[in-house]
Amino acid sequence: MNYVALKMLFGDRAKYLMLLCGLTFSVMLIVQQGSIFWGLMMWSQASISNVNVPIWVTDPGIAQVDEVKPIASTAVDRVRSVDGVEWAVPLYKGLLRARLASGDYHQITLTGLESSTLIGRPAEVLEGRFEDILQPDAVVLDQWAVERMGGPGIVTVGTIFELNDKLARVVAIAKTQKSFTNIPVVYTTYERALRYVPRERRALSYVLAKAKDGLVVDDVIQRIREQTGLGAFTEEDFGVKTIMWVLKNTGIGINFGTTILLGFIVGMAIAGQTFYLFTVENLRQFGALKAMGASGLTLARMILLQAFTVGLTGYGLGIGLATVFGFLTARGGSLPFVETWQLLLLVLIALLTICAVSALISIVKLARLEPAIVFR
Amino acid sequence: MDDHTQPAAVRARGIVKSFGTGDTQVTVLRGIDLDIYLGEMLLLVGESGGGKTTLLSAIAGILDIDAGDIDVLGVPLSRLPPGKRTVFRGQTMGFIYQQFNLLPALTAAENVAIPLLIQKIGRHEAIQRARAMLDRVGLEDRTEFLPKNLSGGQQQRVAIARALVNEPRLLICDEPTAALDGPNGQKVMALLREVGRSPDRCVVVVTHDSRVFQYGDRMARLTDGRIVGIESIVREGTA
Numbered sequence: 001m002n003y004v005a006l007k008m009l010f011g012d013r014a015k016y017l018m019l020l021c022g023l024t025f026s027v028m029l030i031v032q033q034g035s036i037f038w039g040l041m042m043w044s045q046a047s048i049s050n051v052n053v054p055i056w057v058t059d060p061g062i063a064q065v066d067e068v069k070p071i072a073s074t075a076v077d078r079v080r081s082v083d084g085v086e087w088a089v090p091l092y093k094g095l096l097r098a099r100l101a102s103g104d105y106h107q108i109t110l111t112g113l114e115s116s117t118l119i120g121r122p123a124e125v126l127e128g129r130f131e132d133i134l135q136p137d138a139v140v141l142d143q144w145a146v147e148r149m150g151g152p153g154i155v156t157v158g159t160i161f162e163l164n165d166k167l168a169r170v171v172a173i174a175k176t177q178k179s180f181t182n183i184p185v186v187y188t189t190y191e192r193a194l195r196y197v198p199r200e201r202r203a204l205s206y207v208l209a210k211a212k213d214g215l216v217v218d219d220v221i222q223r224i225r226e227q228t229g230l231g232a233f234t235e236e237d238f239g240v241k242t243i244m245w246v247l248k249n250t251g252i253g254i255n256f257g258t259t260i261l262l263g264f265i266v267g268m269a270i271a272g273q274t275f276y277l278f279t280v281e282n283l284r285q286f287g288a289l290k291a292m293g294a295s296g297l298t299l300a301r302m303i304l305l306q307a308f309t310v311g312l313t314g315y316g317l318g319i320g321l322a323t324v325f326g327f328l329t330a331r332g333g334s335l336p337f338v339e340t341w342q343l344l345l346l347v348l349i350a351l352l353t354i355c356a357v358s359a360l361i362s363i364v365k366l367a368r369l370e371p372a373i374v375f376r
Numbered sequence: 377m378d379d380h381t382q383p384a385a386v387r388a389r390g391i392v393k394s395f396g397t398g399d400t401q402v403t404v405l406r407g408i409d410l411d412i413y414l415g416e417m418l419l420l421v422g423e424s425g426g427g428k429t430t431l432l433s434a435i436a437g438i439l440d441i442d443a444g445d446i447d448v449l450g451v452p453l454s455r456l457p458p459g460k461r462t463v464f465r466g467q468t469m470g471f472i473y474q475q476f477n478l479l480p481a482l483t484a485a486e487n488v489a490i491p492l493l494i495q496k497i498g499r500h501e502a503i504q505r506a507r508a509m510l511d512r513v514g515l516e517d518r519t520e521f522l523p524k525n526l527s528g529g530q531q532q533r534v535a536i537a538r539a540l541v542n543e544p545r546l547l548i549c550d551e552p553t554a555a556l557d558g559p560n561g562q563k564v565m566a567l568l569r570e571v572g573r574s575p576d577r578c579v580v581v582v583t584h585d586s587r588v589f590q591y592g593d594r595m596a597r598l599t600d601g602r603i604v605g606i607e608s609i610v611r612e613g614t615a
Contacts, residue, residue: 001493001494003486003493003499004479004482004486004490004493007479007481007482007486008479008481008482010481011479011480011481011482012480012481284475284477285477285479287477288471288473288477289490289494290438290462291436291438291465291471292465292466292471292490292491292494292538293462293463293465293466293467293469293491293494293495294462294466294494295459295462295463296462298494370438370439371438372433372438372439
């Protein structure tokens with residue numbers, strides 16, 4: 001009877017297309033908005049993912065990665081002395097203004113890396129050699145800095161600009177993930193970063209560390225907290241902490257959540273109503289099938305097959321359209337769009353729920369159907 | 377045909393059926409006793425609202441009765457649980473409706489194959505048997521047509537083929553000629569008559585159409601929920 005169910009579904013072309021459009025739109029909306037939302041969340045923790053180290057040691061009261069609370073410079077040695085720490089290096093992170101030769105000012109995030117290891121450097125270099133950062137006055141820009149500061153025609157390897165009246169010479173362009181604030185990143189050594197910025201009593205932003213191989217990272221983190229009185233997090237936990245801060249302190253979560261919920265409700269309403277209409281208009285046919293010996297279970301299976309067939313088709317089309325949207329608009333990482341398998345799984349569950357509820361309404365209607373309807 | 381040598385295919389005793397409750401309750405069948413024999417075509421006739429279709433539905437086991445017993449082919453149908461009744465119906469009965477009730481998205485052959493598909497017969501074999509049945513009702517050149525591309529008479533013949541493809545022993549027909557013009561109605565009744573002549577089958581037809589009375593073997597007249605008379609039909613040249 002599966003064949004009959006599918007022929008019935010595809011045969012009523014207008015309703016089939018309406019169902020398909022409703023579900024496709026619903027899936028597309030949820031996936032598109034969900035991907036943008038997740039993309040924004042990834043951007044919000046870009047400062048963490050770009051550094052890519054296992055342990056971050058911070059001020060104990062820190063809320064999120066971009067809200068730097070400086071700690072004493074002795075913290076590096078204190079962390080190094082904790083049992084189970086393989087290495088620990090300082091990281092400077094702070095806002096500064098860059099003055100180009102043209103006289104234009106641009107706000108930048110200055111990132112100072114420990115010079116002997118360059119731990120925290122970006123993985124990919126687009127132009128030049130990152131190691132040249134050790135040369136006098138050398139800095140490395142990320143690709144967004146080039147874009148924000150005027151483009152490759154104005155800023156390139158060899159370009160000279162000023163940071164707090166001190167000379168900075170671009171020696172390389174590195175590739176990083178765009179950040180939520182979209183402020184360009186300028187890399188230099190930790191020592192030189194301290195020379196660029198105005199003098200402060202506490203200049204150290206973070207200590208980056210790694211646990212010795214074979215040890216449980218969470219245990220080492222706990223020891224760092226206990227022995228230094230500082231905050232310590234895994235890269236993942238610090239990222240989650242930052243995401244939670246963004247969700248709590250901005251309207252992003254509510255805005256995207258509302259749109260995603262709307263997509264779900266619209267999909268549910270269109271699918272439920274159309275599917276119910278489809279069943280009601282075919283009541284005599286279903287009654288005839290029941291009279292001819294089709295059991296309630298057979299009819300329920302037919303309805304479920306119809307619902308899930310159109311649902312999964314809409315799922316595929318919706319994801320396809322959302323992906324094309326993402327491909328066209330978010331090429332090169334200029335817009336946040338991260339389509340994860342977890343999101344697709346969640347959307348699949350949401351869609352199956354929509355289909356199951358729609359089918360259930362029809363199944364209840366059919367269960368109450370007296371086959372004698374065919375004689376009326 | 378009053379003196380039947382064939383066993384009763386349907387044996388109904390004391391059938392009562394009401395709809396509604398309290399002041400709005402309407403009793404549609406008031407103690408019906410009826411036997412229908414193999415090898416005959418019984419016509420159920422009478423005024424509108426007399427209970428013909430309700431009785432037909434009860435005999436088919438698609439409507440629960442309030443009192444009485446209905447045995448079909450020796451099985452106490454009215455006492456079977458709904459699930460078993462459905463299976464029994466699918467195996468032993470065929471249905472022909474006034475409105476045909478063909479599935480519009482399915483071809484004639486696919487429509488005819490439905491009872492076989494319900495019985496879990498493979499699609500390929502079901503379609504082959506459906507085509508053979510359409511051949512028997514004279515629609516061999518319309519097997520791939522959708523119902524909307526068939527005339528009313530052709531659609532009813534498809535419905536007849538669908539009702540017969542499972543080789544049912546009891547054929548239940550509700551106003552099979554109501555939606556057809558005179559000549560098509562005659563053709564359909566002739567076809568049903570042929571089925572009714574088979575010694576291991578019987579046909580029950582609810583009809584208003586006096587032009588087709590001649591095709592029946594007996595006629596039961598229902599008025600106000602009671603059978604007021606059963607008469608044998610004498611055809612020209614057979615009296």
